[in-house]
Amino acid sequence: MEIWSDPKTMRKQHPIIAERFPDLHPPFAKQAAVLEANRCLNCFDAPCTAACPTHIDVPKFIKKITSLNLSGSAQTILDANVLGASCSRVCPVDVLCEGACVMHRYNEQPIEIARLQRFAMDSFHAGGRKLRRKYLGSRAGKIACIGAGPASLACAAEMAQQGFAVTVFERRELPGGLNTYGVAEYKLTASASLREIELIEDLGVAFRFGVEIDPEGLRRIDREFDLVFIGVGLGQGHGLKIAGGDHSDVVDALDFIAAYKMARITNTSGKVAVIGAGNTAIDAANAAMRLGAEEVSIVYRGKRESMSAFDFEYEHAKLEGVRFLWQTLPIHVRADGGTLEVLHCTKVDDALRPISGSEFSLPCNLIITAIGQSPLLSLLESAKGVTLDKGRVAVERETGQTRNPRYFAGGDCVNGGREVVDAVADGKRAGTAMARQLEAAYARF
């Protein structure tokens, strides 16, 4: 399956996709938002704020909703997290702000922080408001951000807000990275992701799309720019390394998700097997169900307790009708003629050893692999002075600075694949540190 991007398609939701992937958490109406915001206790040094990787001042933005100071509320969010709109939709809040809410100890549901954040951000976008500049005018210093995913965008926005010239290089046609191409559409539509990024473009950030940065490209960037931020994320998904795993109906989960989000796929028929049990596997499995698959099975070699998907994602998938085959290992793919027919599997024991005689055939017409992505080693290793640790870029946590003082990095290529909000936090920390460094460097002249 070939994946391509059509900017026009992604800026507007395809009607079939819109119908099949409605908002999982519909937005608040105004009065409901105010009522919910009033429930917030306004904790001091709030645990929700501490739990948020970008440390959004949650009680502050919530209390501004109660007084209907909605632009101030959104500004509070944006001051900490420039992708506050997409984070309000994609964050696993159960393990972040809402999980930390003191209401859990007060016999009450936690405050619906994410939906309140979305309410404030939606109102900000509907009002046609722009991002605030922290420095009026321009300052010396050229910055390149490699990749246009959340980490790079946060870094670029921070630096642009501080008056620096930033250029973002992106191999695809559209910015946003996984925010645009890889998030389940019922959480975040591609168009909502793009709308948020338009505000960053408005700051004067230059985007160069369709530019695949290879080691040679990196050398050119190195000559042209003062500082470089690496926010390239992870590379290709691990393929299915079993017999028949190279069949054309064995697709990567992120490719599958991007394809339906671009409405390249609007229908899935027959039976589907999803290999892996992480959050991406769940997103792909749910999508296959919604696109009309007859049956979707998640095939996972471990037990339920060791699956890496969040609990709430697992619960959601069950509601969508996804089947889970625990302690199951694929052995080979069998196709009849050109058509994929069966995934042969075996049950495994607790040590992941195949149990002989437990082999069985899982009829399927499409196999989606979601067993992790590999790092972009060749590119990362070509960045001079930048060191890697287990395939991840080694950085100083507080600044995102690599061993090469002109190179900074953040997001999945540093943290191994966390959430959008972690990438934003990385990017913002790096942007702040890079601005400080440029300020100091140019002050000397």
Next chain:
Amino acid sequence: MPDFEVKFAGIASPNPFWLASAPPTNCGEQVMRAFDAGWGGAVWKTIGEQVTNTASRYSSIDWQGQRMMGFNNIELISDRPLNINLREIAEIKKRYPKNAVIASLMVESKREAWHKIVSQAEDAGVDGLELNFGCPHGMSERGMGSAVGQVPEYTEMITGWVKEKARTPVIVKLTPNISDIRVIARAAKRGGADAVSAINTINSITGIDLDTLTPRPNVDGKSTHGGYCGPAVKPIALNMVQQVASDTGSSLPISGIGGIATWRDAAEFFLLGCGTVQVCTVVMHYGYRIVEDMIEGLEGWMLEKGFSTIEDFRGMTLPRVTEWKHLNLNYKIVARIDESKCIGCDLCYIACWDGAHQCIHRDRVTGPVDGPVELHATPASIEAVTRATIAVTPIPKLDGNARNGAKNVTPLERIPRVDETECVGCNLCSLVCPVDECIAMVEVPTGLAQETWEERTRTKECAAPPLHG
């Protein structure tokens, strides 16, 4: 079972819960439904010369998502023809002979006019009369309502006119829009009143529409001050009721009014000496049905306390309301936080630091610091530490499947510590704490005998110099 029958200034009522003179007592059909719902009495919406009302008439104050914490009206007295009101009163007294029907009266300040309306109301069969000397808007511009109730001489004079004619008990309704409510209560007594009711509504502008810049309630782009009532005014009403109840110059039965919404509010008015209570706003919000809980709730409380009639506890709290100079300066209490109940919101901490005496600290983990305030971490420094801490989303695959910690255990660093040597016992922390009984104010024996300010300044001869020369 407690006996709720009361005799208030000679007016018998099956229970002390009356509807105040207001929209809920506008017509006979309403009053009958109110009696069916359980209300003991009704003070009819003020009758007198027929008026024309405006649209709109009401506005309110919402608070933190709750509607009508405070309520305001610019409605005048009854806008129905007098003869219809009188006919309906007569009809209701026939159908509900046991319930109290009181006519609220307001006419121009002429002896003949008052004599006439008193006769008309009493001929219709009312059990008592309430003189509306309190209406703060509209009618006062025409020399009636609070224009009378703000001048002791007028109050005494008109009460006297009414008493010349009246055969039923006369209640004077007091306006709070005056610096000392006792002055008017005394005037009413001198005029021969049998009782007072307090308080009427408070002059108010509830708010302004920030889009149109029009004050509320909007009458074709303009507004006027109205009368404020509802739960927000209860503390003001209680204070005024106490002032009148404790005043030897007034010493009349009191019908309590002002923000009464539950049996608990009613019990408080009884404890400060009221013989009946009058209710309006909560009925305008939820309907007559709320009286059921008022009766049942008060009954339950009385049973628990061993009271069998309202008289058993009426005025019982009055001796405990005193002047500041009689309070014991040697009484010491401190705040104690029940760790097992603390949810870690730390509202007590910030309230104590910014709004009180800086004696609650967040040093349970780092170790207690004793000494002056400068030695402690400040709210800003505590928040700065949090902001500087790098937090990440816990990902099972990357973090070794460590599921989120127990959500229902408050981390020790979020449980504040009270420095009892510094605590002044002000109550603020216990007031802001959202959890019932989490912060208790506990008495700490000082070993010192009771001593009031009056006693201290008398015995030690260290009286402060008088404020004004």
